[in-house]
Amino acid sequence: MTSIVVSSQKGGVGKTTVSINLAFAFARAGWNVLLVDTDPQGSVGLSLTRQSRKLLGFFDYLGDQKQTFDGLVVPTRMKTLSMIPAGQGEGYELGGGYSESVVERVKDFLGEAESRGYDICILDSAAGLFGITRDVLVAADAVLVPQQAEPLGIRSVPKMLKGLTELRAKNTKLSILGVLLTMVQRDVQESAEAADGLRELLPAQLVMKEEVPRDGLFLKASGKGVPVGVLQGSAKLLSAFDELRLEIESKLGLSL
Amino acid sequence: MDSINPWLDVDELNRLAKALMAPADAQQTKKVEASKSEGLIRSSASKVLAKASEMAKRTGVITPVVRKAALPELGDWLNAHARCQGLCVVNLDGDVLQAAMPNEEWTKLTVLAATTRHRLEEGKSSSLRLKVASESFLQFISVMTARGPLLVGLLTQNLLKDSQLIEFSSLVEGISAPDQVEK
Ligand SMILES: Nc1ncnc2c1ncn2[C@@H]1O[C@H](COP(=O)(O)OP(=O)(O)OP(=O)(O)O)[C@@H](O)[C@H]1O
Numbered sequence: 001m002t003s004i005v006v007s008s009q010k011g012g013v014g015k016t017t018v019s020i021n022l023a024f025a026f027a028r029a030g031w032n033v034l035l036v037d038t039d040p041q042g043s044v045g046l047s048l049t050r051q052s053r054k055l056l057g058f059f060d061y062l063g064d065q066k067q068t069f070d071g072l073v074v075p076t077r078m079k080t081l082s083m084i085p086a087g088q089g090e091g092y093e094l095g096g097g098y099s100e101s102v103v104e105r106v107k108d109f110l111g112e113a114e115s116r117g118y119d120i121c122i123l124d125s126a127a128g129l130f131g132i133t134r135d136v137l138v139a140a141d142a143v144l145v146p147q148q149a150e151p152l153g154i155r156s157v158p159k160m161l162k163g164l165t166e167l168r169a170k171n172t173k174l175s176i177l178g179v180l181l182t183m184v185q186r187d188v189q190e191s192a193e194a195a196d197g198l199r200e201l202l203p204a205q206l207v208m209k210e211e212v213p214r215d216g217l218f219l220k221a222s223g224k225g226v227p228v229g230v231l232q233g234s235a236k237l238l239s240a241f242d243e244l245r246l247e248i249e250s251k252l253g254l255s256l
Numbered sequence: 257m258d259s260i261n262p263w264l265d266v267d268e269l270n271r272l273a274k275a276l277m278a279p280a281d282a283q284q285t286k287k288v289e290a291s292k293s294e295g296l297i298r299s300s301a302s303k304v305l306a307k308a309s310e311m312a313k314r315t316g317v318i319t320p321v322v323r324k325a326a327l328p329e330l331g332d333w334l335n336a337h338a339r340c341q342g343l344c345v346v347n348l349d350g351d352v353l354q355a356a357m358p359n360e361e362w363t364k365l366t367v368l369a370a371t372t373r374h375r376l377e378e379g380k381s382s383s384l385r386l387k388v389a390s391e392s393f394l395q396f397i398s399v400m401t402a403r404g405p406l407l408v409g410l411l412t413q414n415l416l417k418d419s420q421l422i423e424f425s426s427l428v429e430g431i432s433a434p435d436q437v438e439k
């Protein structure tokens with residue numbers, strides 16, 4: 001199994017949107033996918049199942065050694081896509097357990113997911129590279145970093161590079177998939193310049209070729225609690241995420 | 257390109273990108289022991305404050321939040337009410353303005369608390385407290401200053417009471433008032 005964390009220094013850049021739609025793209029392609037919400041605010045859960053606030057989830061597993069993995073999995077209408085919401089264990093991130101033992105528990109979690117036959121585990125995360133997000137990154141295989149294509153947002157890039165470098169000292173197997181430009185508006189000069197500017201500044205290896213356009217359908221999808229691909233008129237967005245999936249597969253050397 | 261250059265130091269960015277792409281085992285591994293209490297530096301409150309202020313000036317990241325002349329004042333207060341082992345000040349973007357903590361992890365926890373503040377407070381403005389070692393408590397205290405809201409991470413041997421927290425924040429607020437801040 002390959003675990004991919006969707007993480008960014010800044011909030012609101014599209015992590016949850018990317019997580020859901022990327023998980024959907026992998027699942028459509030036939031991979032057995034587990035989508036996990038590791039953001040204590042639990043937005044993947046809110047978005048995909050109305051009831052998720054009442055469900056147990058990732059934080060309950062972290063906080064309670066007796067909590068079984070199987071009790072957390074929520075199936076979706078798609079056979080190849082399951083999810084685990086954030087759950088009830090809120091505030092856990094600042095509880096007493098900030099230590100290597102949390103990393104070990106996250107590793108157990110990923111080990112259990114693998115043993116259940118999942119091929120891909122996508123983990124949505126809270127903004128920042130600290131706390132539980134850091135622990136998840138220390139345990140995972142790869143990280144994808146959404147970055148909003150706007151001039152001011154780009155300022156967080158050095159901080160993010162520094163943070164990831166520090167993390168890699170703790171997790172030498174962590175693959176950096178790179179920055180994924182999101183909410184790109186090719187028809188708006190500032191957005192296009194920010195996107196192209198970042199591509200010029202960073203080594204090509206650190207920026208995904210595919211980008212996520214800004215589109216009102218994403219908002220509509222998250223309001224309805226579905227991946228954007230199930231809505232009318234989403235063909236272009238669906239294919240953008242499929243290209244992204246292919247790019248990730250080739251970067252990580254994955255094949256079905 | 258022009259629109260983002262002013263926001264970034266391109267050389268720095270290149271250096272960071274190279275470091276990130278270098279094989280991970282080639283990097284030197286800095287080990288931070290988060291939970292070990294024996295590593296604690298038990299310095300007095302005023303020393304901790306002076307160090308924070310000095311570091312902030314030296315790195316030139318910010319102008320010191322705490323006026324130098326006011327340091328003894330705050331130091332005295334802390335000495336009288338709690339054994340201060342460390343202190344850091346961060347803004348709500350997670351930028352560390354000052355840090356004199358015996359352990360980097362506790363500064364990071366303060367950053368985490370500051371950037372996730374809306375979740376932690378949920379209506380209450382009382383401070384959050386953590387036991388981080390057998391004789392160390394980390395308390396997060398929000399302080400409204402001329403620079404906007406800041407979060408102070410205070411590492412002490414004894415927990416401060418609510419009334420003391422209020423005293424502490426008003427002391428910090430007082431000494432960071434605009435006309436008092438050193439240039
Ligand atoms: N490509 C896009 N086009 C238009 N709207 C988008 C796009 N991506 C995300 N959004 C919208 O922007 C908002 C923030 O997105 P999202 O929740 O995915 O960000 P996030 O990084 O997960 O935020 P947080 O840090 O709070 O978890 C949402 O309302 C979402 O619907």
Ligand SMILES: [Mg+2]
Nearest residue numbers: 015016039043
């Ligand atoms: Mg989110």
